[in-house]
Amino acid sequence: MDLHFPHDPTDDVLEQFQRDGHLTLRRFLDPLELEILEPGLSAAVHREDPNDGVPWEERSTYDRAFIQVGDVHQSSDEARSLVFSRRLASAAAALLRVPTIRLYHDQALYKLPTRGDGGHTPWHVDQYYWPMATDRCITAWIPLVEVSDDMGPLTFASGSHRMVEGRELEISDESEARCDRALAEGGYTRSREPFELGDVSFHLGWTYHSAPPNLGTEERKVMTVIYMDGAMRVAEPSNDHQRDDLRKWLPGLAAGDLAASDANPLLWPAT
Ligand SMILES: O=C(O)CCC(=O)C(=O)O
Numbered sequence: 001m002d003l004h005f006p007h008d009p010t011d012d013v014l015e016q017f018q019r020d021g022h023l024t025l026r027r028f029l030d031p032l033e034l035e036i037l038e039p040g041l042s043a044a045v046h047r048e049d050p051n052d053g054v055p056w057e058e059r060s061t062y063d064r065a066f067i068q069v070g071d072v073h074q075s076s077d078e079a080r081s082l083v084f085s086r087r088l089a090s091a092a093a094a095l096l097r098v099p100t101i102r103l104y105h106d107q108a109l110y111k112l113p114t115r116g117d118g119g120h121t122p123w124h125v126d127q128y129y130w131p132m133a134t135d136r137c138i139t140a141w142i143p144l145v146e147v148s149d150d151m152g153p154l155t156f157a158s159g160s161h162r163m164v165e166g167r168e169l170e171i172s173d174e175s176e177a178r179c180d181r182a183l184a185e186g187g188y189t190r191s192r193e194p195f196e197l198g199d200v201s202f203h204l205g206w207t208y209h210s211a212p213p214n215l216g217t218e219e220r221k222v223m224t225v226i227y228m229d230g231a232m233r234v235a236e237p238s239n240d241h242q243r244d245d246l247r248k249w250l251p252g253l254a255a256g257d258l259a260a261s262d263a264n265p266l267l268w269p270a271t
Pocket residue numbers: 065066109111121126139141154209210211222224
C-alpha cells in the first residue's frame with residue numbers, strides 16, 4: 001500500500017533540517033492509515049520480541065530502553081507499506097539532498113511502561129553503529145500511537161550533528177553521562193515535543209538523541225525506517241557493532257562496495 005503521493009519539503013524546512021540535524025513533520029502521514037497498520041505491525045513485533053519473558057531487573061540499560069525488532073517488513077505487510085512508502089522515502093531524499101535513496105534497514109522500537117529503574121534511551125548517535133562512508137543517512141521515527149510528553153518522545157540536541165565528542169560511544173550508561181555533559185558544555189538546545197499520530201521526525205546519523213522513560217501505562221509504539229544515499233559506499237567497519245551491521249544489513253558486501261545488496265532496495269525514485 002502506498003500511503004501518499006510524494007511530497008516536497010519547502011526551502012525553509014530544508015534549511016531548518018540542515019541547521020538542526022533533525023526535523024518533525026507534523027501530520028505527515030494519515031493518522032487513520034496508521035491506526036489501521038498498527039495492530040498487524042504490533043503483532044509482528046511482539047511475536048519477535050527478543051526479550052520476551054526476561055524480568056525487568058535482569059535487563060540491561062539498553063534492553064530496558066525498548067523492544068527492538070529489526071527487518072519487520074519481512075514479517076509484516078503493514079511494516080512493508082511504511083518501508084516502501086514513497087512519501088517517506090521522497091522526504092528522506094529531499095532532506096539529505098540526494099537524488100536516490102536506498103533502504104539500510106527498518107526496526108520497531110517499542111518502549112514499555114517503565115517498571116522502576118530505567119527505561120530511558122541514553123544519549124547516542126546512530127552512525128557509530130553503521131559502516132557507511134559518508135554522513136548521508138537518516139532515520140524516520142514514526143509513532144504508531146500518540147506519544148505524549150510522559151511516554152518517552154524522541155529528544156534531539158539541535159545542531160549536534162556537528163559535535164564530535166561522544167561519537168565513539170555505544171548506547172549505555174556511559175554514553176548517557178558523557179554525551180549529556182558534552183552537549184551541555186557545547187550549549188546545544190534540547191528539543192522534546194509530544195507526537196500526534198501522523199507526525200514523523202527525521203534525524204541524521206550523527207545527530208545526538210535520547211528519550212525519557214515511558215511513565216504512561218500504554219506501550220510507546222514506534223516504527224523506524226533508516227535510509228541512505230543511493231550512492232552510499234560501505235566503509236571499513238571500525239567496531240564490532242559495525243561488523244555485525246555489515247553482515248546483517250549489507251549482506252555479502254565489503255568495504256568500498258556500493259551499499260546495494262539485495263537487502264537494500266532502491267526506495268526513491270520508486271520503481
Ligand atoms: O525510540 C527511541 O527511544 C530511540 C530511537 C533511536 O535511537 C533511533 O531511532 O535512532
